[in-house]
Amino acid sequence: MKRSFVIVGAGVAGISAAKAIRAVERECEITIVEEGIAFPYYRAALGEVVLGKKGPEEILIEPLDFYDRACLRLRKGQRVVSVSVSGRYVYLSNNERLRFDALLVATGRREVIPAHLKKYAPHLSTFSTLEDALKIRDALPSLKAALLRGKGFNALELARVLVKSGVQVTLVTPDKRLYYPALPDDENEHLRNLIREAGIQLIEGDDVNRVEEKNKGLYSVELLSGKTVECGLVFASGGFAPNVSFLKNSGIYLNQGVIVDDYLQSTEEGIFAAGDCAEIYHPSIGRYWVNLGHPNAARQGEVAGRNMAGEAMERLEIEKMRPYTIFGEQLYARWWD
Numbered sequence: 001m002k003r004s005f006v007i008v009g010a011g012v013a014g015i016s017a018a019k020a021i022r023a024v025e026r027e028c029e030i031t032i033v034e035e036g037i038a039f040p041y042y043r044a045a046l047g048e049v050v051l052g053k054k055g056p057e058e059i060l061i062e063p064l065d066f067y068d069r070a071c072l073r074l075r076k077g078q079r080v081v082s083v084s085v086s087g088r089y090v091y092l093s094n095n096e097r098l099r100f101d102a103l104l105v106a107t108g109r110r111e112v113i114p115a116h117l118k119k120y121a122p123h124l125s126t127f128s129t130l131e132d133a134l135k136i137r138d139a140l141p142s143l144k145a146a147l148l149r150g151k152g153f154n155a156l157e158l159a160r161v162l163v164k165s166g167v168q169v170t171l172v173t174p175d176k177r178l179y180y181p182a183l184p185d186d187e188n189e190h191l192r193n194l195i196r197e198a199g200i201q202l203i204e205g206d207d208v209n210r211v212e213e214k215n216k217g218l219y220s221v222e223l224l225s226g227k228t229v230e231c232g233l234v235f236a237s238g239g240f241a242p243n244v245s246f247l248k249n250s251g252i253y254l255n256q257g258v259i260v261d262d263y264l265q266s267t268e269e270g271i272f273a274a275g276d277c278a279e280i281y282h283p284s285i286g287r288y289w290v291n292l293g294h295p296n297a298a299r300q301g302e303v304a305g306r307n308m309a310g311e312a313m314e315r316l317e318i319e320k321m322r323p324y325t326i327f328g329e330q331l332y333a334r335w336w337d
């Protein structure tokens with residue numbers, strides 16, 4: 001019987017793994033289960049979609065015919081809801097089950113709304129998916145002002161593209177760290193200058209206290225300092241959380257993400273994790289940590305794929321710092337605070 005590989009999540013990590021497995025094993029079955037309905041795309045390019053510089057078809061990870069050519073079964077619009085480690089099955093939301101010999105969890109992470117703002121969730125915009133980007137792009141002609149709270153990839157990229165589109169942007173960060181992954185002090189200062197030079201109103205050491213919808217699509221945002229900002233878009237991020245809740249009762253060991261060894265194997269044999277949902281031991285800080293970012297996800301997917309296919313087990317080299325493109329410049333950030 002052909003070996004069966006299942007990959008959950010068609011982001012950079014999942015697609016890199018599928019390619020690595022196929023390069024080693026020509027005959028096996030590879031199924032990628034993805035809850036989104038779009039063909040896999042680069043999230044880091046979503047800003048270009050908002051700006052109208054690129055259409056959805058220009059940010060694809062692979063061309064549309066790649067999946068058939070590589071004999072990959074891409075099952076879009078289907079969510080994995082649980083995993084049976086002993087039975088070697090993943091269960092889908094439509095009650096179907098898929099058998100696997102080896103499984104890769106590559107489910108990425110999601111933006112988390114700060115606890116004190118959860119009650120305002122219906123008023124908050126998100127910026128993680130193609131659907132989010134298209135929605136914001138379509139709203140641009142009537143959008144005059146936006147308030148963004150947060151310091152991750154999403155918040156900073158959204159700030160950059162909105163201000164470039166002529167929107168008046170207020171960026172609120174609860175502390176003096178302006179980016180996550182964390183920047184060294186001098187880079188943080190440089191980013192502060194870039195943000196200000198771009199024409200963004202930067203408010204540090206403050207936070208959103210209340211969001212009120214005054215008219216349809218027009219919000220009044222009150223900050224802890226008492227300052228209020230009127231705007232048509234509110235974004236509030238309190239950080240990231242790996243998408244691993246569907247593994248809670250599986251027996252696979254979880255911390256924030258899936259705990260993996262240097263070969264990207266979880267505590268269960270034949271079950272691997274890669275990308276923004278994997279937590280790896282960092283010798284430099286003496287604990288496990290989730291390494292965010294696109295190049296990291298691509299590399300981890302490749303290593304996990306090779307190891308799943310049983311090519312000589314390959315160890316992941318852990319880097320301390322990595323360049324990220326922020327406001328059009330390359331700045332080096334580290335993965336931990």
Ligand SMILES: Cc1cc2nc3c(=O)[nH]c(=O)nc-3n(C[C@H](O)[C@H](O)[C@H](O)COP(=O)(O)OP(=O)(O)OC[C@H]3O[C@@H](n4cnc5c(N)ncnc54)[C@H](O)[C@@H]3O)c2cc1C
Binds near residue numbers: 034046293326
């Ligand atoms: C706006 C924005 C800008 C960014 N800018 C940068 C940047 O400049 N540099 C950088 O390095 N990184 C950047 N990133 C982060 C980068 O995109 C991520 O680190 C990268 O996409 C992680 O890849 P991944 O494959 O681990 O996860 P993802 O790309 O998140 O893919 C995971 C996939 O799994 C799917 N999924 C989740 N749960 C399930 C389930 N239960 N069943 C089925 N499918 C599931 C999701 O729908 C998703 O498609 C940015 C991200 C965003 C949103």
